[in-house]
Amino acid sequence: MKPKKQCGAHARSTGAPCMAKALPNGRCKLHGGLSTGPRSAEGRQAIGAATKARMAAGQLEKAIEGRRRWLDAGGREHLSRLAKARAARLRWKRLMT
Numbered sequence: 001m002k003p004k005k006q007c008g009a010h011a012r013s014t015g016a017p018c019m020a021k022a023l024p025n026g027r028c029k030l031h032g033g034l035s036t037g038p039r040s041a042e043g044r045q046a047i048g049a050a051t052k053a054r055m056a057a058g059q060l061e062k063a064i065e066g067r068r069r070w071l072d073a074g075g076r077e078h079l080s081r082l083a084k085a086r087a088a089r090l091r092w093k094r095l096m097t
Contacts, residue, residue: 015082
């Protein structure tokens with residue numbers, strides 16, 4: 001019996017993986033499995049224009065400042081714990097296959 005393919009998206013707060021059934025692209029419906037992204041050249045241009053406008057309106061500076069505050073508040077240690085947990089999961093997965 002083949003085990004069901006799980007979504008695998010990880011929570012930023014706990015690092016726990018999503019246990020929902022994955023769709024063909026590897027994610028569940030809540031984590032982007034139903035998303036097809038822009039299909040046409042016009043759609044890709046529209047997404048690019050919206051992103052550029054958002055960044056020009058000050059979003060980039062807000063994002064950088066928020067990231068800096070998060071790192072100063074212990075974010076590096078959090079990322080380190082998540083990376084170690086991910087490596088352990090990958091080792092376990094290799095052992096089980």
